[in-house]
Amino acid sequence: MGREPPPRRGGRGGASGRRGGATQRRRHALRRRRRRGAPGPRLAGELPRARPAHGAAALPDQAARRHRRPHHPGEPGGLMIPLARPWTTEAEEAAVLRVLRSGWLAAGPEVAALEAGFAERTGRAHGIAVSSGTAALELVLQALDVGPGDEVLCPALTWPSPAHAIARLGARAVLVDVDPEDWNGAPEAFAAARTPATRAAIAIDQFGNPVRAAALRAALGDLPLVEDAACALGSSFADGAPCGSLGVAACFSLHPRKVITCGEGGVVVTDDGDLAERLRVLRNHGQRAPGAFTSPGANLRLSDVNAAIANAQLARLDAILDARRTHAEALRARLGAHYRLQLGPAGSRPNHQTLGALLPPGRDREMFIAAAAERGVQVGRLSYAVDRLGQVGDQGPLPNARALDERGVAFPLFPTMTIDEREKVADVLEAIA
Ligand SMILES: Cc1ncc(COP(=O)(O)O)c(C=O)c1O
Numbered sequence: 443m444g445r446e447p448p449p450r451r452g453g454r455g456g457a458s459g460r461r462g463g464a465t466q467r468r469r470h471a472l473r474r475r476r477r478r479g480a481p482g483p484r485l486a487g488e489l490p491r492a493r494p495a496h497g498a499a500a501l502p503d504q505a506a507r508r509h510r511r512p513h514h515p516g517e518p519g520g521l522m523i524p525l526a527r528p529w530t531t532e533a534e535e536a537a538v539l540r541v542l543r544s545g546w547l548a549a550g551p552e553v554a555a556l557e558a559g560f561a562e563r564t565g566r567a568h569g570i571a572v573s574s575g576t577a578a579l580e581l582v583l584q585a586l587d588v589g590p591g592d593e594v595l596c597p598a599l600t601w602p603s604p605a606h607a608i609a610r611l612g613a614r615a616v617l618v619d620v621d622p623e624d625w626n627g628a629p630e631a632f633a634a635a636r637t638p639a640t641r642a643a644i645a646i647d648q649f650g651n652p653v654r655a656a657a658l659r660a661a662l663g664d665l666p667l668v669e670d671a672a673c674a675l676g677s678s679f680a681d682g683a684p685c686g687s688l689g690v691a692a693c694f695s696l697h698p699r700k701v702i703t704c705g706e707g708g709v710v711v712t713d714d715g716d717l718a719e720r721l722r723v724l725r726n727h728g729q730r731a732p733g734a735f736t737s738p739g740a741n742l743r744l745s746d747v748n749a750a751i752a753n754a755q756l757a758r759l760d761a762i763l764d765a766r767r768t769h770a771e772a773l774r775a776r777l778g779a780h781y782r783l784q785l786g787p788a789g790s791r792p793n794h795q796t797l798g799a800l801l802p803p804g805r806d807r808e809m810f811i812a813a814a815a816e817r818g819v820q821v822g823r824l825s826y827a828v829d830r831l832g833q834v835g836d837q838g839p840l841p842n843a844r845a846l847d848e849r850g851v852a853f854p855l856f857p858t859m860t861i862d863e864r865e866k867v868a869d870v871l872e873a874i875a
Pocket residue numbers: 574575576577600601603604646648670672673694695696697707708
């Protein structure tokens with residue numbers, strides 16, 4: 443068998459067969475210039491260079507200008523305003539570097555600080571950091587001994603995590619319809635769905651909009667209530683108590699669409715010391731002490747690298763919330779006359795994690811989304827009626843969840859939005875309403 447010719451270093455060497463050729467020489471020259479610090483144009487097939495993140499002191503407006511935004515193909519040179527844009531600064535970069543240089547990357551002091559920070563923000567005694575908001579829900583239900591034969595009440599409109607967590611433990615998710623105004627599980631619907639088999643209920647502050655906490659407590663009595671506050675960090679109920687303070691435990695998510703993020707992560711908060719201890723064991727292979735395994739368990743811990751990013755964001759939470767609220771109020775003032783927006787219980791304070799709207803009956807959502815995209819504004823589907831996804835079975839009429847599933851949309855809203863971007867979002871959404 444003949445030997446293969448040696449691979450050409452430059453890939454396509456050009457018709458002359460010379461190693462490199464003009465293109466290759468150009469590439470080398472550009473790379474040499476780059477190494478000396480000169481930016482130079484992009485090479486064919488090369489990904490855009492990452493830009494340095496904006497500084498900790500950058501205002502949201504400056505920060506947004508420094509972010510790379512997706513190119514919008516509809517408008518030559520135009521930019522698509524995205525639904526969300528994570529806001530990271532030099533504080534997050536420094537925090538990661540600190541952890542890397544510490545030599546301790548697994549759960550350590552940063553995780554402990556994050557747990558303490560969430561407990562403090564929510565007025566709870568304990569925080570338990572885990573690998574995602576979904577893991578948080580699953581572990582809490584497991585720690586409450588939810589299992590086969592049990593029913594757990596859950597709002598019908600949601601990202602599927604809470605319903606899936608119930609199903610994965612072998613229990614039955616009993617879906618309750620949402621209120622047509624606040625889009626949260628209606629307390630009356632929770633009360634009506636309760637049976638002798640009901641073991642627990644999950645209440646969701648949907649899109650950061652606080653539930654009617656007092657009415658829920660009254661409707662559920664002694665039933666263990668878990669608050670899915672995945673989207674609700676920084677929101678508060680009508681009585682001023684922070685979201686995350688309701689029920690036996692509350693679960694937060696640190697996903698990039700949430701108010702603070704470290705890529706992936708979650709935190710449980712609770713006042714119950716025994717429950718906190720069970721959660722710590724369950725997230726750690728079912729290991730109570732080194733080598734003492736009490737149940738088969740997964741590794742659902744958070745690393746110190748992630749926790750350090752989340753801590754840097756938690757330290758700026760008030761600034762993040764202020765920016766979100768400023769943008770949300772301005773957008774709601776312009777869009778309220780054209781769209782049915784989510785409304786909160788009187789006196790409550792949402793964090794505006796998502797700015798959602800219900801399109802009128804008959805309006806084609808895909809065409810609406812395409813019309814916004816053509817004008818440079820990303821609009822997304824709002825959420826899901828979980829019974830339609832196929833994992834928890836068909837569950838009778840759930841008309842409000844169904845309407846929001848079919849006609850719900852999410853509009854761009856993020857703290858680093860510029861005023862120009864905000865005005866463009868409002869102009870476009872008014873024009874296509
Ligand atoms: C209401 C709700 N619960 C739970 C989750 C799950 O969080 P995570 O993505 O961190 O697993 C989400 C995520 O979007 C959510 O919206």
